[in-house]
Amino acid sequence: PASASSQPASGPLSAAPYSVRQSVDANGVTIREYMLPSNVVFAVTWDGPVRPNMRALLGSYFANYVAAGQSGVRGSGPLIEGNDDFRIESAGRLGRFFGMAWLPRLMPTGVRPGDLE
Template sequence: MSNQIMRAALCATLTCAALGAAAPALAELGGAPTPAPAGAVSSSVNAAVVHAASGVASATSAASYTVTQTTFATGTIVREYVSAAGTVFGIAWNGPIMPNLPALLGSYFSQYDSARVAQRTANPGRGPLNVELPGLVVRSGGHMGAFSGQAWLPQSLPAGVSAADIQ
């Protein structure tokens, strides 16, 4: 086998491994949560809405949403925010590898991608993305080895929950 063929085979293997490392995200925005993929560590916690004025959690909102945090083998952490009705209303991520945004954003990805392309066309270069559409907000930034971002559906935020809660 020639060196060129061996290099091509190695490159293909590494590409497949890299794509496999960026395993699908937990759930899609606006949909139901799904189990964590194999090799990921996941935990959930019920979150209460804390009233900003008093700093006290409301007894009536003791389980207004659930946060599920999954740590992938790559070190990337994805947190999904799930309403009491079982719908993912927000997602946040941070880590060395960008998560699979088409999987995270689901049916909202095409709206995000169009806005992203328009934003980059108007302002070429690098830098954080802040996409604010009527039914979708996505903030994403970072650099190789340190990515972070949030995405949420403003119309789906539970009562008393703000965008600042999605971290």
């Protein structure tokens, strides 16, 4: 019948390849952690009035962040660095900072960094 065709299709789209856990830190920074079904975090994004505590946010990957910051040109421009193991994009100005860090090898098939908000 016609009513059956108006139902949304269920299938691969209904099962996202990841879940998102969102929190807001004490400074008002919104942090989103993107997790695989195995509860492994493969990406984080942030957006807020200040830069988040990067050591707490990145954990064992903090050293990669420090190395990325030191390899780039010093200044107030955006940080876009990384390799096959760890990538980071961070930008902002007084009152608004945002960015994301991700592990390319753990990114689900078909998901691009630009898909994460």
